[in-house]
Amino acid sequence: MDKAGEMWRFDGALARVSRMAGMGMLTLRGDLATEAIGGAVSAAVGLAVPQTRRIGFGPQGAVAWMSPDELLLLVPGADRAARQEAMRPPLEGRHHLLADVSDARAVFTVEGPACRDVLAKIMPVDLDPRAFGPGQILRSRAGQVAAAIWMEREERITLLCFRSVAGYMGELLKTSAGESGDPAYFRPEAG
Amino acid sequence: MLILHCPHCGAEAAETDLTPGGQAHLRREGPGASDEAFEAYLFQRDNPKGVHFERWRHAYGCGKWFIAARATDTMEVFGTYPAQTSAPPRELLDRIAERRPDWRGRGEA
Amino acid sequence: MSVRLKTGGRLIDRSQPRSFRFNGRVLRGYKGDTLASALLASGQTLLGRSFKYHRPRGLVGSGVEEPNGLVALGTGDQLEPNQRTTTTELREGMELRSQNHWPSLGFDIGALNSLAPRLFPAGFYYKTFTWPRSFWKHVYEPIIRRSAGLGPAPDAEARDPDSYEHFHAFVDVLVIGGGLAGLEAARVAGASGARVLLIEQTAHWGGRAAKDEQIVNGSPVDNLVEEIRAELSAMGNVQCRSRTMGVGVYDHGLVLAVENLAENASINDAARQRLWKIRAGQVIVATGALERPLSFAGNDVPGVMLASAIRDYLIDFGVSPGDRTVVVTNNDSAYRTAIALKTHGLDVPAILDARAGGGGALAQEARALGIRVEAGRGIARVLGGRAVRGVAICAQAGEGVVQEEIACDAVAMSGGWSPVVHLWSHCGGKLRWDDAAAAFGPDVDKAPLGADGAPFVSAAGTANGVWGLGAVLADSARVGAEVAARLRREGAAPRSVEIDAPEEAPMEPVWLMPQGAGPKLRAKAFLDFQNDVKVSDVQLAAQEGFASVEHAKRYTTLGMATDQGKLSNINGLAILSDALGQPIPQTGTTTFRPPYAPLTLGVIAGEAHGSLFQPVRETPMQAWHEARGAYCEPVGQWRRPYCYPVGEESHEDAVRREVRAVREGVGMLDASTLGKILVQGPDAGRFLDMLYTGRISTLAIGKCRYGLMCSENGFLMDDGVVARLGPESFLVHTTTGGADHIHAHMEDWLQTEWWDWQVYTANLTEQYAQIVVAGPKARDVLEALGGMDVSEARLPFMTWAEGALGGFDARVFRISFSGELSFEIAVPAGQGQALWDAILKAGADHAITPYGTEALHVLRAERGFIMIGDETDGTVIPQDLGLDWAIARKKDDYIGKRAQARAHMVDPERWTLVGLQTIDGTVLPDGAYAVDAGENENGQRNVQGRVTSSYFSPTLGRGIALGLVRRGPERMGEVLEFPRIGGASAMARIVSPVFYDPEAEATDG
Missing domain, CATH: 2.40.30.110 (Aminomethyltransferase beta-barrel domains)
Structure with a gap:
């Protein structure tokens, strides 16, 4: 999703935080085991339906497992109408829900060797590499609001939250990445 | 501070990621129910010291409801299972019976 | 008089002096000092006054157990009362002030209380302030308020400038305590490959062992500490954190710990403290033991200290608490203090050993050094008021007849040791009484249980009631391996050690000295130094019928001070048991509750202060509202414009102007906060018929209908307009406050009751910006925007249409909450501001007026429309509000229908x-x-x-x-x-x- 643009960037002592813009996001609900959903995902991003709590990446976009009957498709913002159109034939006549949620979400990235430490300050989840790494998606809370995070590669965590709390989330991430301490928990050598 | 295994997404969810939903396996009473039956459905809840079946939603995670069998006195969790059922799974009841030989089953304890 | 010795002090760096101020006076210490050691080194033995009698107080201990050595630290916004000097590291420029005295530390009027202690017996507060009733407001309350608390409260307007943070860690094994027990347990468990976190409350590793000058495998114990530390560092799966105190153990392996960063930080803008929220599969409590005071008359006079504390100040900091120290003990450990003092060139006039048989090998060593050792003796009373002048000695077996007075300026006392079982106990671990040690220790058969019903907390070493370095190491290795086995892993083998430890004679419990002390002596024998609870108080409580230890505690305030009775609890309940004529285990202990030691409110709040105190939700037009000078009100976590005052206009006038604009011309409102939930599927209509009191399934595509949602109790909980988007697709509008919980309500019913119904929901509230254009000129404004047909014929009341409006892809609803001609226009949120600007421009000819929530309220009230939260409060049913027309009575069922038929x-x-x-x-x-x-x-x-x-x-x-x-x-x-x-x-x-x-x-x- 590197094609998406940055709204702003903050270089903190621990990590770089950026708010991203222009990412297209589509919610798809349905029976994930069916050919209809598989076909729609393939048509949208050329990927297979991800396993539980996994996220798949490809040249056309990404697809994340959100719940047992819900996926989130990540596509270039400009393509979202076309991708929805492409998904319709396999879904035709099948019980499903497809909705554009691009404007309902805010996307941030936290980059750098300390990105796990930055997130572990504000999220009650196990970010140890044994528990969380590239290809996985976690849904929980960051500070006081709902958030999902995933890794496309090491040293870069993407965070998704509701748009209305983007201001709060930006401040929270900046504080965690910049103005407070360095737990150096995931990089003991830095402590 | 409970940790409950979400049977839908497999996460070991902390209590802060969950919302409670009270006693599980209530049978809904609607129009036509007697006053007594409706009152029991609406208000009469078990409050056992020991084995209890509770509804929980993995609200900050996958959003799905599940049921946890838990000992209210020791916080032991005997198991969790999806909420789309009207009775606990057999193997879970067996496990509870093994852990709590004195337990006499739901609604009797 | 206490003083810094010329040499020694294993923790201080004499090349790095530090200056600080105590009550305005400049004093000096060294890097590595605690505030306590630096004060003592400066001859400051008097540190404060006690709570009730304002008696002079000096240091008793050297660590977290300290009840007396509390100061007000810092000034202004950084003032913190009741800071424990024994656990605070000295930094350059610190400002300390002593507490609880007036007008000065040396001369305190409150100390007059002490002249008449019989006026303040146990239960004084309960006995006095109940009568006469009229005295409460004007006499008692002002006195209590003036004298309440120890330290000064910070100014009400003060704001803590420091920052704090949290950290979430997930480990297989958490080891609490970095003494040799914790180090060894971590080593053995760490070798299994499990993720291990070892935390230590002080800045140093190795605990007490190093101070007791033991020889392990032929070399000082410090070498063993370093050896294990090196092994741990080499393990990638083990992390060690010093200055991190475990403060609470909770269900399912949650442990809270506080890490002090400021002492370590070179820059001041970094976080000061970090709250660790640790989830551990297994917890090993290796928290050691605390020494107990002895109860003799005058044991609270400054200069009377724990024998272990005197040893700490001497060996760790090179500080002598006095020139002549009398040692009084009921066990062998205090002999180490006497020997250390003597070998540092200080005078020990006598060791008073309360045991008739005296001590073991260490007693021989003391005698060999020329120290006078008296067996079967104790202290009748301490001579001196603000400082120790001497002790009067007596037979322990007697009633206190003075045999001799010995001049001294310090007293080292040891009443035995109590394992630190707090963290073991927090989550339900039970205790057993150990007769040999006269102490409570963990009952390993009744450990705290985890989610799987198996033990998740283990105690290791001294905390486990195991005494002696060799036994401690063996026990810790055993626990480390056992914990690894619980995780289905294999720990390391125990290390083989040869320890050159002297044979010790058994301790003998001494709860009162002398054992037959009369009322006068008992009334000066202190149990709780901070709260001024004496042996006589506990005896009085028992006599008055407070037989439960929990009641006696509250009646006397024993153990209720800021130290939470770390020194006083066991001594107090021994006295209580004796008074009740029952064995100590029968009396039991009070409940150990977190936190183990006080933690700051700042660290609990973490980052959640200032702009991060609470999330504020913002609509896409929020910045415009604020730039326009909107006065906002909180609505849930939103800040919605209440009104938009122009110039000097009052809020009241602004609201009136906005209402008139909508009634007479046209107004616009940011309605983006309204809930918008997509409900879709073959059973969507059937589902909404159950959710709403009215019938939704018959709604035609393109139409809107107002609906009411009730709880199963029948009470009205939300209202709004439903629009049918397609054969199987509905858009449900909820109130602003209802968006999240109505969506959750839907999912609850769909997932747990009607899981076979084919319905999916999606909360699209934030996907859309929604703008209301209302007033007689509303259609003119939309037509000026241009595009889709919004005529009465094309878009009649309670319908919706999609199309291009002013170049936007919009969905327009013809609905009204104001009673005027009204359109609600929804566009993707990212285009919300642009649409807002376009409407403002298109409406300029009609002087379109942005209006806020208060005008909205007035408009709807004029029209008689109800508002959820105003007309409803959780006890109101739709029928109460004359909304029967919105209830489909012929429907078989809907949520709340049966309840609405109940008699009331x-x-x-x-x-x-x-x-x-x-x-x-x-x-x-x-x-x-x-x-x-x-x-x-x-x-x-x-x-x-x-x-x-x-x-x-x-x-x-x-x-x-x-x-x-x-x-x-x-x-x-x-x-x-x-x-x-x-x-x-x-x-x-x-x-x-x-x-x-x-x-x-x-x-x-």
């Missing part, structure tokens, strides 16, 4: 919605009650109704109100009395709730 719900006496119009045109107080004849059993006026909404109506030029009144609609024209607070009652007539446009003509423009 169909009672004709229920309070029902009416309009209220004051006789004099004024505005009724919101929430005011209408009184009725007679009084209830509490002597209050009976009531027959209440105001639910009340506003000044600019349209009608008078006050209007909605209210719920008993049999209201049947009583049109009746006048009710509404008392005002502190004024004459308002009189209001019952009228129709529709004040404006009862024929609903304005809605059509």
Whole structure:
């Protein structure tokens, strides 16, 4: 999703935080085991339906497992109408829900060797590499609001939250990445 | 501070990621129910010291409801299972019976 | 007089001096000092005053157990009262002030309390302040308020400038305590490959062992500490954190710990403390033991200290607490203090060993050094007031007849050791009494249980009631391996050690010295030094019937000071047991609750202060509202514009102007916060028929319908407009506050009751910006925007259409909450501001007026529309609000239907919605009650109704109100009395709730 643009960037002592813009996001609900959903995902991003709590990446976009009957498709913002159109034939006549949620979400990235430490300050989840790494998606809370995070590669965590709390989330991430301490928990050598 | 295994997404969810939903396996009473039956459905809840079946939603995670069998006195969790059922799974009841030989089953304890 | 020795001090760096101020006086210490060691090194033995009697107080301990050595630290915004000097590391420039005295530390008027301690017996507060009742407000309360608390509270306007943070760690094994027990347990468990976190409250590793100068495998114990530390560092799966104190153990392996960063930080803008929220599969408590004081008369005089503390100050910091120290003990460990003092060139006039048989090998060593050792002796009383001058000695077996007075300026006391079982106990671990050690230790058969019903906390070493370095190491290795095995892993083998430890004689419990001490001595023998609880107080409590340890604690305040009784608890309950004539285990302990030691509110809050105190939700147009000078009000976590004052305009005037604009011209409102939930699927209509009181499934595509949602209790919980988007697709609008919980409500029913119904929901609230354009000129504005046909023919009332509007892809709803011609326009949120700007421009010719939530409220109240949260409060059913028309009575079922048939719900006496119009045109107080004849059993006026909404109506030029009144609609024209607070009652007539446009003509423009 590197094609998406940055709204702003903050270089903190621990990590770089950026708010991203222009990412297209589509919610798809349905029976994930069916050919209809598989076909729609393939048509949208050329990927297979991800396993539980996994996220798949490809040249056309990404697809994340959100719940047992819900996926989130990540596509270039400009393509979202076309991708929805492409998904319709396999879904035709099948019980499903497809909705554009691009404007309902805010996307941030936290980059750098300390990105796990930055997130572990504000999220009650196990970010140890044994528990969380590239290809996985976690849904929980960051500070006081709902958030999902995933890794496309090491040293870069993407965070998704509701748009209305983007201001709060930006401040929270900046504080965690910049103005407070360095737990150096995931990089003991830095402590 | 409970940790409950979400049977839908497999996460070991902390209590802060969950919302409670009270006693599980209530049978809904609607129009036509007697006053007594409706009152029991609406208000009469078990409050056992020991084995209890509770509804929980993995609200900050996958959003799905599940049921946890838990000992209210020791916080032991005997198991969790999806909420789309009207009775606990057999193997879970067996496990509870093994852990709590004195337990006499739901609604009797 | 205490003093710094010329040499020694294993923890201080004499090349790095540090200066600080105590009560304004500049004092000096070294890097590595605690505040306590630096104060003691400067000769400051008097540090404060006790809570009740204002008795002089000096240091007793050297660590977290310290009850007396508390100071006010810092100034201004950084002032912190009651900071423990024994656990605070010295930094350059610190400001300390002593506490709880007036006018000065040396001369304190409050100490007069001490002259008449019989005026303050156990239960003094309960006995005194209950009578006479009239004294409470003007006599007792002011006195209590003035004398309450130890340290000064920070200024009410002070704001802590420091920052704090949290950290979430997930480990297989958490080891609490970095003494040799914790180090060894971590080593053995770490070798299994498990993720291990080892935390230590001080800045140093190795615990007490190093101070006891033991030899392991032929070399000092420090070498063993370093060896294990090196092994741990080499393990990638083990992390060690010093200055990190475990403060609480909770269910399912949650442990809270506080890490002090400031002492370590070179820069001041970094976080000061970090709260660790640790989830551990297994917890090993290796928290060691604390030494107990002895109870003899005058044991609170400054200069009387724990023997271990004196050893710490001497060996760790090179500080001598006195030139001549008398040692008094009931066990062998205190001999180490005597030997250390002697070998540092200090005088030990005598060791008083209360045991008739005296000590073991260490006693021999002491005698060999020329120290006088007296067996079977104790202290009758301490001589001196503000400092120790000497001790009067007596036979322990007697009643305190003085045999001899010995001049000294310090007393080292040891009453034995108590394992630190707090963290073991927090989550349900039980204790057993160990007769040999005269202490409670963990009962390994009753460990705290985890989620799997198996133990998740283990105690290791001294904390486990195991004594002696060799035994401690063996026990810790055993626990480390056992914990690894619980994780289905294999720990390391125990290390083989040869320890050159002297043979020790068994300790003998001594709860009172001398054992037959009379009332005068007992009244000066202190148990709780901070709260001034004496042996005599606990005995009095028992005599007055407080036989439960929990009751006796509260009655005497024993163990209720800031140290939470770390020194006093066991001694106190031994005295209580003796007074009750029962063994100590039968008396039991008070409950150990977290936190182990106080933690700051700042670290609990973490980053959640200032702008991060609470999330504030923002609509896409929030920045515009704020730039426009909107006065915002909180609505859930949103900040919605209440009104937009122009210039110097008052809020009241702004609201009136905005209301008039909508009634006479056109206004615009940011309605983006309204909930928007997509409900889709073959069973969507059937599902919404269950959710709403009305029938939704018959709604035609393109149409809108107002609906009510009730809880299963029948009570109205939300309302809004449903639009049918397609054959299987509905868009549900909820109230602003309802968006999240109505979505959750839907998922609850879909997932747990009707899971076979084919319905999916999606909360699209934030996907859309929604703007209301309302007023007689609303259509003109939309037409000026250009694009889709919004005529009455194409878009009649309660319909919606999609199309291009002013170049935007919009969905336009023809619905009205103001009673005027009104359109609600939804576009993707990212285009919200652009649409807002476009509407403002298109409406400029009509002087389009942005309006806020208050105008919205007035407009709807004039029209008699209810508002969730005003007309409803969780006890109101739709029938109470005259909304029967929105209930499909013929439907078999809907959520709440059965409840609405319950006897009380169909009672004709229920309070029902009416309009209220004051006789004099004024505005009724919101929430005011209408009184009725007679009084209830509490002597209050009976009531027959209440105001639910009340506003000044600019349209009608008078006050209007909605209210719920008993049999209201049947009583049109009746006048009710509404008392005002502190004024004459308002009189209001019952009228129709529709004040404006009862024929609903304005809605059509």
